[in-house]
Amino acid sequence: MPSEMSPDEFRAAAHQAVDWIADYLRDIRNLPVLPDVQPGALIDHLPKTGPEQGESMDAIFADFQNLIVPGITHWNHPRFFAYFSISASGPGILGEMLAAALNVNHMLWKTSPAATELEQVTLGWLRQWLGLPDHFFGIIHDTASTGSLHAILAARELAAPEVRRTGEFPPLVMYASEHAHSSIDRGALAAGIGLENIRHVPSDDEFRMRADALRAMIEADLAAGRKPFCVVATVGTTSTTSIDPVAEIGEIARRYNLWFHVDAAYAGSAALLDEHRHILNGAAQADSLVVNPHKWLFTPVDLSILYTRQKDVMRRMLSLEEAPPYLEAADQDRAVNLSEYSLALGRRFRSLKLWFVLRYFGREGITRVLRGHMKMAQDLAQQIAADSRFEIAAPVLFSLVCFRYRGSDQYNRDLLDRINSSGRAFLSGTTLHGKFVLRLTIGNVATTEDDVRQTWEWIRSLVLPGTGSPGGEPLHPL
């Protein structure tokens, strides 16, 4: 066994892997989306101890195919409709392959100038396409959770700079809609904002934050001597893709001097379309904004973007007394050291795959695919609405359809289990107005109208004929 795999051995094994991947992408509809495995099955099957001697790549690859793939939930499957469905598009996979070989860690400009600058270029392109201001500084994080954590830390730094020096907190209070993502609350917890100081602002009938309720909560906190410091608006909430009133919330943020963070992780991509550009109206006033190309922009996980107009605060919040001697490097005008803006010092070369995706599809190709997803969602919603046994449970704004069988929660939960355990499609669920509903999102680049139509026909075939159990008023008229 040589010390390292030789370039020739790598070449042979990698060509094999590529053929496997191409076959996988071609034949993926033959695989169950959700695997039929029991907890612990793989653990029980694999050795308890690592191998003493090296093994051949053939043996390892055979185990990958026989043991790992059957236990995979296929997020890249065109009938993966759960959570938010995502895509590793061809160009995105190619970008990851090359990035893995280069193995760059561009923590500083000089530790990879091209990786540092390509991140700025690609994020600049996207910033323009989203209609965000030129002075927004962009940086890539792994996930929106991490980006939002950085936003909250920056908000803390701006409102209470003494925390970084002394660790003494004023009574900071944060606001987000009751439909904001759980990562917002968890980021606040990490930053030392207690659960008691995280306000969940009530939403209206269409799951949008109520600006009047936000204002009243802020006033009450001020009257009680607390210190409001941050508000989060969501563009595309997880349960329903509802859109908080961004401009109105931004105005309140300005008035009360709060950091204004916009979580557009999923729906932000839709702002590339002229007819949806308005969803980011008011976002130019945000202090920070998150959007995830690894959600609805065909880019393999992970790649989440944090834009901010408070670049200096984002750096100051993590700055120490002095730079460690092994990292000496001035952040000059044109040579940005990106690690100064993130908790993670190491940075892998994520912008390469984004560059490949943006160029391969172009703005025209991207918008065409997104429009297609939204059209499929609208068509599906029409069909669901036309079947009196079902009801639409939330407005269909983008590519998510929330619906339910007009029956008990238990019936709907069982229905979801039956859909998912078949392996034919994978949907998820949520609770709206106290009722359990099914979520079907369309976001994979390979999903076709047939995938959606067949899934719907098949769901219909699973439920009782007739008009369903009495369900009272529809949860939400289409």
Next chain:
Amino acid sequence: MPSEMSPDEFRAAAHQAVDWIADYLRDIRNLPVLPDVQPGALIDHLPKTGPEQGESMDAIFADFQNLIVPGITHWNHPRFFAYFSISASGPGILGEMLAAALNVNHMLWKTSPAATELEQVTLGWLRQWLGLPDHFFGIIHDTASTGSLHAILAARELAAPEVRRTGEFPPLVMYASEHAHSSIDRGALAAGIGLENIRHVPSDDEFRMRADALRAMIEADLAAGRKPFCVVATVGTTSTTSIDPVAEIGEIARRYNLWFHVDAAYAGSAALLDEHRHILNGAAQADSLVVNPHKWLFTPVDLSILYTRQKDVMRRMLSLEEAPPYLEAADQDRAVNLSEYSLALGRRFRSLKLWFVLRYFGREGITRVLRGHMKMAQDLAQQIAADSRFEIAAPVLFSLVCFRYRGSDQYNRDLLDRINSSGRAFLSGTTLHGKFVLRLTIGNVATTEDDVRQTWEWIRSLVLPGTGSPGGEPLHPL
């Protein structure tokens, strides 16, 4: 332009990419390690606006080769000796390729059982090889910075659970050596521990934390009414790879009831070797420990492991009042939902590449490569010590050699610049006992004795003949 790259188009492009990668790995010594580019060069060269229409993969790939590669700092180059040198080994790259295509997000067990369980299996193998206790729970983070942040948050949760509820902090104080990594301080800042409450414990002549000084600092803080809550020991500090007295620090942590975190990001891998197993003596008592396979275990960035014996605390510290409805999933006995233990909700399938690496090399192959690196470092140190113009600046414990020309700091800084700007090798620097020294680490799987020998001969040729400027006593006898 089709909506998505067809499997056939992907196949053709990916075979091309594989050939490029294999050629790159074969011919990498022909490339300058550090590129000769000016800040902004790539930014100026690329379009200011993203492409309206999609482009061919050929055109994109040509730009990758002509514009990106010349601006890359080649971390995978066998003569990359800066910071800690790392490797994207062949099996590691193959693992990343397949993971990119699967595009799994295993935030919950059911969102990819095999990815969730393979993470536990591979981390279990490594835990055994490192001699850590079976009850340590392991989880993968992107970087050690993130893992250590989670350790500090857990320490805060255990010492001051009221923070999570009320946001009211007792006067918490954290301790780490003056040679601890900057990410420890930054993690503490994020967690709300002010700079004034982060103690940098003095080190001895060999850059190891002084346990007596730690004890005195804790006593002084207790006497002043403050609340010591966490101490970090480093196994393999960044400047010199020095090893803090883990067992002794652990004893102090137990006595004063502090969370005990061990940062073994770089040197932890050396504990796979019987003769180095002792460096983790006492680590079994740690509450948490970080080790980075993406540093010295041939795994492409990013993959850092956080082990903990406080699994419950690690979950509790991020738990909300209630789980969000779209994530409903019980963390059952054998079906662990890994996202409950990390700030990032999304999790890409990182354990696949680690599994490939551990199996391809086996414990025997890994230890052979690591021993080779350490042997090369020892040989180099002997040669440096034999040249009276140079001096060794710190004990050579693993694969890092700190040395300097017996002359001014400015001379050494200039020497480093001359080495690096040549492109033949890339070294970094640090400051020890107030003097600037050069750092040369050997950690790439493809590095040979010739790479090190040629680099040293060439460095010698760059300096003045004779015995160097008068430098007084040697900084450190070999």
